[in-house]
Amino acid sequence: MIKMVILVIIYTAILVYDVPKLKEWRGRTVFVYTLLMIIALYQSIIFVFDLEWPFLHTVFEAVFGNLANQLVEFLEVP
Amino acid sequence: MKDQQQLSASELCSLFFIFITGSNILSIPSQLIGFAQNGAWLSVLLSLVGGVGLLAGVLFLYQKFPQMNLIEYSRQLVGKWITMILAVPFIFIQLNSTSGIILDVGVFMTTAMMRETPIYVFNLLTFVVVALTVRSGIEKISRMFTILMLTVILFIMVVVILASANYQPEYLVPVLPDGFKPVLLGTYFYFGVPITELILFAMLLPYVRSKENQLLKKGMFLALFVNHIFIAIVTISTIMIFGPVAGEMPFSMFAVARTIEIYEVIQRVELLMGYSLIITNYLKGVISLYILNITIIYLFNIKDNRILIFPLALVCFLFSMLLISLGQAWRINYVTVIEPLWKAVSYVLPLLILIVAAVLRKNRESY
Numbered sequence: 001m002i003k004m005v006i007l008v009i010i011y012t013a014i015l016v017y018d019v020p021k022l023k024e025w026r027g028r029t030v031f032v033y034t035l036l037m038i039i040a041l042y043q044s045i046i047f048v049f050d051l052e053w054p055f056l057h058t059v060f061e062a063v064f065g066n067l068a069n070q071l072v073e074f075l076e077v078p
Numbered sequence: 079m080k081d082q083q084q085l086s087a088s089e090l091c092s093l094f095f096i097f098i099t100g101s102n103i104l105s106i107p108s109q110l111i112g113f114a115q116n117g118a119w120l121s122v123l124l125s126l127v128g129g130v131g132l133l134a135g136v137l138f139l140y141q142k143f144p145q146m147n148l149i150e151y152s153r154q155l156v157g158k159w160i161t162m163i164l165a166v167p168f169i170f171i172q173l174n175s176t177s178g179i180i181l182d183v184g185v186f187m188t189t190a191m192m193r194e195t196p197i198y199v200f201n202l203l204t205f206v207v208v209a210l211t212v213r214s215g216i217e218k219i220s221r222m223f224t225i226l227m228l229t230v231i232l233f234i235m236v237v238v239i240l241a242s243a244n245y246q247p248e249y250l251v252p253v254l255p256d257g258f259k260p261v262l263l264g265t266y267f268y269f270g271v272p273i274t275e276l277i278l279f280a281m282l283l284p285y286v287r288s289k290e291n292q293l294l295k296k297g298m299f300l301a302l303f304v305n306h307i308f309i310a311i312v313t314i315s316t317i318m319i320f321g322p323v324a325g326e327m328p329f330s331m332f333a334v335a336r337t338i339e340i341y342e343v344i345q346r347v348e349l350l351m352g353y354s355l356i357i358t359n360y361l362k363g364v365i366s367l368y369i370l371n372i373t374i375i376y377l378f379n380i381k382d383n384r385i386l387i388f389p390l391a392l393v394c395f396l397f398s399m400l401l402i403s404l405g406q407a408w409r410i411n412y413v414t415v416i417e418p419l420w421k422a423v424s425y426v427l428p429l430l431i432l433i434v435a436a437v438l439r440k441n442r443e444s445y
Contacts, residue, residue: 006202014388021385029380036389043396047403055400056170057412060420068419075263077256 112325114264270418
């Protein structure tokens with residue numbers, strides 16, 4: 001619950017500060033800003049509800065994990 | 079979008095030194111010793127060779143395009159769409175690094191000082207300060223940071239000197255008890271994690287006044303050498319105190335400082351290391367978030383270069399919470415095993431592609 005309250009305060013503070021400025025901008029600026037806020041919202045859900053949904057670390061672990069582990073195992077001394 | 083801020087060569091070199099030395103001087107030695115054992119200092123020296131190569135590459139491109147940052151000359155060399163493709167992992171790894179740097183503050187506070195306080199309190203407060211500092215601009219950041227970093231270097235040197243009473247030089251030998259492989263493993267980690275990040279400075283070089291280019295090159299190489307010397311000193315100091323178990327201590331310099339007790343007068347100096355750890359992570363976090371912000375700003379041609387700072391800080395804060403939610407053991411494996419390879423692909427590969435493209439273009443023009 002406390003996590004949710006903290007996040008609501010953070011989102012409110014950011015939006016109150018940024019939205020008046022965003023009105024001056026259009027197109028790409030609003031698009032990138034919205035994209036970042038959607039990513040943050042997705043992460044917020046994972047954070048608040050302690051979910052195990054994928055994010056960047058999951059993707060990169062899947063892509064580089066095997067090769068990186070093989071490299072390290074090759075260089076490790078038993 | 080075009081920024082009017084300017085830096086002197088010495089200010090940028092100072093920022094460069096702070097960025098590559100920053101938190102690494104306190105957090106890297108133990109992990110490095112864990113991999114390379116007594117040969118850890120050899121890994122540092124080997125990484126220097128790679129670091130010099132990368133820096134030479136960054137400066138070669140800067141010489142070709144002195145008024146442009148990495149994103150801008152990438153567009154000129156390989157086109158808009160390839161730049162976009164190369165920028166995706168480049169941005170993702172920056173997100174990951176910025177989150178990890180500030181997460182270290184939280185991990186340190188909750189393991190060494192305030193164990194009952196939730197880690198998000200430290201991470202959140204640090205990110206608020208970091209975001210506000212980034213908003214103040216690169217000129218102010220560079221002027222403020224030099225003094226803070228000098229205090230950190232001073233405190234670290236004080237600890238290294240005071241701890242010398244407990245040094246046991248015999249711990250330094252044998253240098254290669256298990257052959258050269260552990261040294262290569264240490265190099266994989268040390269070169270992969272902090273040294274490849276120097277490529278990010280290709281985003282800040284255009285801020286330097288054009289008259290000071292020669293001074294800039296010398297200064298950056300000097301900063302790289304001094305960084306490696308400091309890391310090697312701290313690593314050797316840690317080995318001489320703890321010997322083979324040094325690799326198992328998460329914040330080794332903090333542990334080194336704890337051993338200092340001279341005539342019951344000089345003791346509890348680990349507070350200096352606590353201060354240094356928080357400050358260095360803050361400094362590095364600010365530079366990291368600043369570069370992440372301008373990378374996105376230039377990639378999407380956004381006019382207002384401050385509008386994304388708060389959302390980016392929020393994304394990084396939440397990412398740091400996701401990283402720690404999987405446990406510190408998972409994270410150490412992630413940072414030491416996966417990140418070096420990920421950083422090589424995300425930072426070094428684009429740099430190599432751009433260098434090849436610049437050389438090919440030069441050859442084409444000369445015919």
